[in-house]
Amino acid sequence: MDKLDLKILSVLQQDGRASLQSISDKVGLSSTPCWTRIKRMEEAGVIEGYTVRLNPQALGFNDTVLVQVTLDSHSDNTLEKFGEILALIPEVLECYLVSGDYDYLLRVVVKDTKDYERLLREKLYKIKGIRQSRSSFVLRTLKKADLPLGV
Structure with missing residues (x-):
C-alpha cells in the first residue's frame, strides 16, 4: 500500500460508484494502472465490496x-x-x-x-x-x- 492506493481508497470511500475515469483523474493516474491497483486491493481483501448507504x-x-x-x-x-x-x-x-x-x-x-x-x-x-x-x-x-x- 502506498499513497496512491490510499488516495484511491479515499475516493472510493466517498463515492463507491465513482467511475474509473473519475478515480484516475482524482489520484493522478491513467485508467489502466488505476484499475490494476483497485483489482489488486480487491484480491488482497483491502476492498471487501461495494455497497450503498441507506437512510434507516x-x-x-x-x-x-x-x-x-x-x-x-x-x-x-x-x-x-x-x-x-x-x-x-x-x-x-x-x-x-x-x-x-x-x-x-x-x-x-x-x-x-x-x-x-x-x-x-x-x-x-x-x-x-x-x-x-x-x-x-x-x-x-x-x-x-x-x-x-x-x-
Missing part, C-alpha cells in the same frame, strides 16, 4: 438501540451458536465480541419502542444462554466517519 429513518427504522449482552457460558460452542442465531435476526446490524463488563455489543434498528419490545420477546429473549442484557436507545448520532486513511 427514510425506511421506517426510526430507532437505533445499542444492546449489551452477557452470556452464561463462554465455551466455543456457546459463542458460535450465539453468533449463528444473531446472523438470522435482520434487525441486528452489527455484533461485536467485546472486553469489559459484558460480552457482546449489538447495534439494532427498529421502527419504534413497540417494535423493540416485539424484537426482545420474539427473538432476543428466546436465545438460550443470555444471562443479562441492557439496552440504550441512541438519541442522536454525533459522528459517522469513514476510515482515517491519512490522505
Whole structure:
C-alpha cells in the first residue's frame, strides 16, 4: 500500500460508484494502472465490496438501540451458536465480541419502542444462554466517519 492506493481508497470511500475515469483523474493516474491497483486491493481483501448507504429513518427504522449482552457460558460452542442465531435476526446490524463488563455489543434498528419490545420477546429473549442484557436507545448520532486513511 502506498499513497496512491490510499488516495484511491479515499475516493472510493466517498463515492463507491465513482467511475474509473473519475478515480484516475482524482489520484493522478491513467485508467489502466488505476484499475490494476483497485483489482489488486480487491484480491488482497483491502476492498471487501461495494455497497450503498441507506437512510434507516427514510425506511421506517426510526430507532437505533445499542444492546449489551452477557452470556452464561463462554465455551466455543456457546459463542458460535450465539453468533449463528444473531446472523438470522435482520434487525441486528452489527455484533461485536467485546472486553469489559459484558460480552457482546449489538447495534439494532427498529421502527419504534413497540417494535423493540416485539424484537426482545420474539427473538432476543428466546436465545438460550443470555444471562443479562441492557439496552440504550441512541438519541442522536454525533459522528459517522469513514476510515482515517491519512490522505
